[in-house]
Amino acid sequence: SQQGEEDPQALSIQEGENATMNCSYKTSINNLQWYRQNSGRGLVHLILIRSNEREKHSGRLRVTLDTSKKSSSLLITASRAADTASYFCATRITQGGSEKLVFGKGTKLTVNP
């Protein structure tokens, strides 16, 4: 099963509302990152939160991390139609003696104007 899994798989909201996406993971992590992907494009890094941090802000983005529950959430406030995209969490883990990023399947966000 996936190391990181986002919830919900799809989310549809109206412009101006807040959007919350969650990510759960299984093994201990060094950091957790959130990326955004517009349809048919590459991923863009949004924010990184380290395992010793609990909350981080960047503009309209707020990320929380609860290592005891092995979960993270991404909140986008005052959403805009341009926020429509898929959002992926990626966990930095140690596997086989090296570290790597493991991506979840993503949450597809649709913001209706």
Add this chain to the structure above:
Amino acid sequence: DGGITQSPKYLFRKEGQNVTLSCEQNLNHDAMYWYRQDPGQGLRLIYYSQIVNDFQKGDIAEGYSVSREKKESFPLTVTSAQKNPTAFYLCASSRFSLRGGGETQYFGPGTRLLVL
């Protein structure tokens, strides 16, 4: 203007044919990665390279090969041994980490590979 470029945007492969996807970066990053993305799925790591002339297999390396002769370039060859190559391929790069991957990654625009 720094970034990562991938070419071509679309690539068609005939059965039994090897095809090569290009990835170039001018970010001066040491580490480069290749991922495969299937519809509705996350990214799966194919190969990665932390330094020139060195690379390691990822989770789904079978049927693929890479080379890293220059810091800026990390081409991926999809061989005829890859029986289900239709997917979206993404290249990424990051700063070198003594402990390997896991740093913030910068992605190219992707190449969509289709089988004729």
